[in-house]
Amino acid sequence: MSDNSSAAVATSQARVLTPFDLAHDAWEYSIDAWQRSILFLDVLNQRSTHYHEHQSKTAPNVLKFGWELEVDGRKLSKPVNYALVRIVPPDGQRPDKYKRPFVVVDPRAGHGPGIGGFKPMSEIGVAMKAGHPCYFIGFLPQPVPGQTIEDVARAEAVFLQHVIDLHPEAEGKPAVIGNCQAGWAVMMLAAARPELFGPIIIAGSPLSYWAGAPKQNPMRYTGGVLGGTWLTALLGDAGNGKFDGAWLVSNFENLNPSNTLWSKHYNLYAKIDTEAPRYLEFEDWWGGHVLLNAEEMQYIADQLFVGNKLSSAQMTFLDGARLDLRNIRTPIVVFCSKADNITPPQQALDWVLDLYSTVDDIRAHGQTIVYSVHESIGHLGIFVSGSVAKKEHDQFASNIDLIDVLPPGLYEAVLTPKDPTDPAAEFVTGNYLLRFEQRNLDDIRALGANSEADDREFATVARISEINLGLYRTFMQPWVRAWTNESTAEALRKLHPLRMQYELFSSANPFLQPFLSSTEWSHSFRQPISTDNTFWKLQQQWSDWITASLDAYRDSRDNAIAAWFHAVYGSPLLQALVGLRASDIASSPRPGDDAMHRTLVEQKISELKSRIPDGDPREAVIRALLYIRMPDGVVDERGFNLLRRMREETGRGVKLSAFKKILREQFLMLLIDERSAVNAIPAMLARNPDLASRMKGKLDRMIELVGVYSKDARARLAEIEALFESSEIHMPPEKGMGVSTEGQSVRSPKHH
Incomplete structure (x- = not known):
């Protein structure tokens, strides 16, 4: 059949609309749209109810497993708001006393704890399935007054020692998983106390903060656009010594305005009959905002994100111990994704380039570094995606002892589907064959790396940040602190846009009640329409146009930010004014040989x-x-x-x-x-x-x-x-x- 005749048949089979059909579609669409709107508002109202219930708990979390408290960090000599809990295995599962325990550490990056055990098939779930005892390090919403990042690290050292003591017959020290921001915390502690660790898995964790692909990864430009970390200090002072984690969540949401402003909620509206449980489950975690001490957040911003001092061994603890990641003696597994715009592969991996000049240098330090780069999963999917848990995390957990005995060097973890015809198929755990292929530093550079000019620009930002922070502390901080108290700080937190949306759609809003009164009717007489409806198709087209427009805005904004950043901080005059010359930074900062x-x-x-x-x-x-x-x-x-x-x-x-x-x-x-x-x-x-x-x-x-x-x-x-x-x-x-x-x-x- 020719192309023309095929097109004719397709046209003849297409729906021919009469004025009556249009009127009928409009009537059905109007009923469906009204019911969807009522049900949509009801789900948002449920979200607000869940939010307030979640926030009222003493230890809110989203773990899907039972747990028992092992060590309360508030009772340590240097109290912190962290705790170690033992995960209670589901019925029918019993850990093998000879297998090393797994310890999952959750990120304190604005959200509450639990993402590592958010689903039955998760990091915790696959480790328990493989027979390992599991523990979880989480935290409370309010920090202990005066606690610091170093205090948290020392508390986590106590937790790990406690786990080691509980499993004297286990073959190997605990395997520790650090998700997102917890990754750099785990690596800092491992550099200071390497004897506490078995293999370390850092998932979606930034360690080289200046790194990124050219004209991409806009979050790394934020410090330069804001003029450094003085704004972090301002928000901490306005919070009466506490930094509101909702601001960190806002930064994540600003990366993808089409999802934040439209797609996430339109997807709920379009699938209102089936999507509500998944949406509410995720929002329980996404909206569980927590606080940090202002000193903690300032340390993170100055030392890590703007200063980039972790991968160059420029950080120390108060006792003088230098945090050199080369001190880590156990295998390090880095899991990242090309589709992650919060922690791109460069930020997850380029610390290796900062610390080592060759693979032989890695071997000379006795280190084993394994990396795995996913092609398409987003940042949150690294921790919560069921498909990732069934594949990557399942294989890492099942083969953790193999990872522990790998010879020193740099490897890429490659997973291929299991071949049932392979004579050795019985020796393959799960549905994938895991192999480790030797790599060199050029393989990491191929993912994208900074040029010498890029590093000078970020170094310029770091010095500008120190200047602006000094100006703020000298001329503005005394006035801000004089006008701030706990009442004003709490009022500012409640007025944060992310929190206001929960109040807007809560049952306390009298304007919402007339709509919610129709919820039962909408459920009882639900009349969903076919996706073949003319007006439904127009709605979908309109949604696609909004998404495309917001994506275009995002791309234009990010390109403008990158261009502005390079134009300002790439200026030889500005670099000279802050004391930098072209010869000062020839490459990413690398600690000297010891x-x-x-x-x-x-x-x-x-x-x-x-x-x-x-x-x-x-x-x-x-x-x-x-x-x-x-x-x-x-x-x-x-x-x-x-x-x-x-x-x-x-x-x-x-x-x-x-x-x-x-x-x-x-x-x-x-x-x-x-x-x-x-x-x-x-x-x-x-x-x-x-x-x-x-x-x-x-x-x-x-x-x-x-x-x-x-x-x-x-x-x-x-x-x-x-x-x-x-x-x-x-x-x-x-x-x-x-x-x-x-x-x-x-x-x-x-x-x-």
């Missing part, structure tokens, strides 16, 4: 070199496996799960911490002197032939499962097989593994 650390590294290298010939067949097989797999640069869960199963079948055996130590040492020995390390394998095998034979079987099974793919890896496999042959350790022919001349692994015929 002479003591260099000495320790040299001593460690010398010690490892002297121990290369040492070890038994266990160390020899691990060294051989690492040697074979290094050219492929990939680690996946199948081999590790095989080892875990073998270990379970033969008793607990070597502890996970001991296995991690062996693995890392063998990996570093190969990096230091690869040839000597390989040549030492026969002598290591000869020390215990029986154990060597058993370990060789495990090596063969491992290679069978994961395969070798590159030409270099296949050549290394042949070399290792020859070394084992020279040690008179043979394997049955049917379990062997041939070496292909093509670019793929080859298993024995019985496994094809």
